[in-house]
Amino acid sequence: MLFDINPKEYKKDLYNREYELNEIFDALKLNERLIVIYGIRRVGKSSILRVALKEAKLPHAIVDVKGLYFEHGSIAREMLYRSIVGFFLKNMSFFEKIGFKVKDFLSRIKGIHITEIGVEVEPTLATRMSFTEFLSKIDDWCGKHKKRFVLAFDEAQYLRFGGGVKYDGIIAWSVDNLPNITIIVTGSEVGLLRDFLKVDNPKAPLFGRYRREILVKRFSREQSIDFLKKGFSELKTSIKNSELEDTVNTFDGIVGWLTYYGYYRAVRKLSHGKAINNLFEEGSKLVLSELEKIITPSRKRYTVILKAVAQGISTWSDIKAYTVIKTGPISDKRFSNLLKNLVKYGYLTKENNKYKIPDPVVKHACLTLKQQ
Numbered sequence: 216m217l218f219d220i221n222p223k224e225y226k227k228d229l230y231n232r233e234y235e236l237n238e239i240f241d242a243l244k245l246n247e248r249l250i251v252i253y254g255i256r257r258v259g260k261s262s263i264l265r266v267a268l269k270e271a272k273l274p275h276a277i278v279d280v281k282g283l284y285f286e287h288g289s290i291a292r293e294m295l296y297r298s299i300v301g302f303f304l305k306n307m308s309f310f311e312k313i314g315f316k317v318k319d320f321l322s323r324i325k326g327i328h329i330t331e332i333g334v335e336v337e338p339t340l341a342t343r344m345s346f347t348e349f350l351s352k353i354d355d356w357c358g359k360h361k362k363r364f365v366l367a368f369d370e371a372q373y374l375r376f377g378g379g380v381k382y383d384g385i386i387a388w389s390v391d392n393l394p395n396i397t398i399i400v401t402g403s404e405v406g407l408l409r410d411f412l413k414v415d416n417p418k419a420p421l422f423g424r425y426r427r428e429i430l431v432k433r434f435s436r437e438q439s440i441d442f443l444k445k446g447f448s449e450l451k452t453s454i455k456n457s458e459l460e461d462t463v464n465t466f467d468g469i470v471g472w473l474t475y476y477g478y479y480r481a482v483r484k485l486s487h488g489k490a491i492n493n494l495f496e497e498g499s500k501l502v503l504s505e506l507e508k509i510i511t512p513s514r515k516r517y518t519v520i521l522k523a524v525a526q527g528i529s530t531w532s533d534i535k536a537y538t539v540i541k542t543g544p545i546s547d548k549r550f551s552n553l554l555k556n557l558v559k560y561g562y563l564t565k566e567n568n569k570y571k572i573p574d575p576v577v578k579h580a581c582l583t584l585k586q587q
């Protein structure tokens with residue numbers, strides 16, 4: 216169903232994205248070792264990743280790095296092992312179908328036990344086995360079985376909270392040394408992902424490594440309307456053209472919001488007005504729960520900056536003037552840093568020296584932010 220609000224797993228539920236899928240298939244066919252998928256929030260990165268890896272019929276694991284970070288506060292090795300093993304077990308029947316014998320593979324790793332009720336990862340495994348060793352074991356197994364393994368880190372920028380583990384170095388090492396593994400990283404905080412990978416820093420491990428970069432863009436107006444039409448027709452719900460137009464005018468081509476709209480209308484049977492209101496309300500809650508974490512270190516100033524931009528104030532100097540009026544003097548350097556951070560996190564974009572909030576629901580959420 217196109218209007219399923221979870222990330223899509225199967226191609227039949229994924230609208231379009233042929234280009235992005237083919238880029239991934241092509242990279243895998245050529246045995247490329249690093250793929251980077253960028254795109255703003257809710258544009259469909261996780262769905263593309265999941266569908267591509269199912270369609271490619273390769274053994275793989277997808278680690279929800281952001282989920283791990285929010286649950287545990289850092290990305291310890293043990294959590295990664297658990298997450299990868301957990302992914303294998305959850306997709307066991309798929310893997311058996313493509314000839315990847317999960318149990319056989321896991322039995323080769325000391326410290327992992329498969330029992331009736333699930334999988335047990337000995338806490339000592341993490342201290343006993345480095346992540347590079349773990350990857351080497353996967354690579355060896357694939358070499359012997361003539362298979363390619365894909366390890367995907369969804370929202371990889373959170374790997375920077377690796378505690379003592381330098382994941383950027385490990386990814387670079389894998390790209391250099393493990394011929395049977397492709398690493399895919401995705402990131403919606405584009406600036407942070409680039410920072411983490413340090414792809415522009417000559418001294419950093421990943422500098423100069425070949426990588427396939429895929430930028431997932433929002434849908435065009437035509438695609439957005441067509442997506443909604445197909446979704447409604449699938450659920451045998453009729454809808455006025457004027458409502459479709461209004462929805463796309465309001466939410467642009469951000470498929471995550473369009474999916475929510477369709478879900479509210481066709482599954483929950485809300486009216487057009489109620490669906491839009493709900494989306495702004497519920498969507499804002501979602502946005503704020505993430506945003507609050509990010510702005511905490513300098514809450515008052517971040518709030519004022521976001522409110523300014525949400526109201527249409529767009530140049531560096533106008534936003535600064537507004538911030539000074541509301542929160543008192545601030546040095547140019549400090550102010551620039553705050554702005555830069557918001558761009559890095561993807562909450563603001565900067566184009567032709569003008570700042571903007573690219574997502575209408577984020578904009579709405581920022582207007583409701585309480586100063587205190």
Ligand SMILES: Nc1ncnc2c1ncn2[C@@H]1O[C@H](COP(=O)(O)OP(=O)(O)OP(=O)(O)O)[C@@H](O)[C@H]1O
Nearest residue numbers: 220221222229230256257258259260261262470471
């Ligand atoms: N091409 C598509 N066709 C149909 N639905 C889609 C498509 N892409 C995304 N969706 C839907 O949009 C929502 C957001 O998708 P997804 O989680 O894949 O995006 P994301 O870019 O990974 O978002 P986030 O930044 O929140 O991680 C989900 O409800 C998903 O089902």
Ligand SMILES: [Mg+2]
Nearest residue numbers: 260261262369
């Ligand atoms: Mg995602």
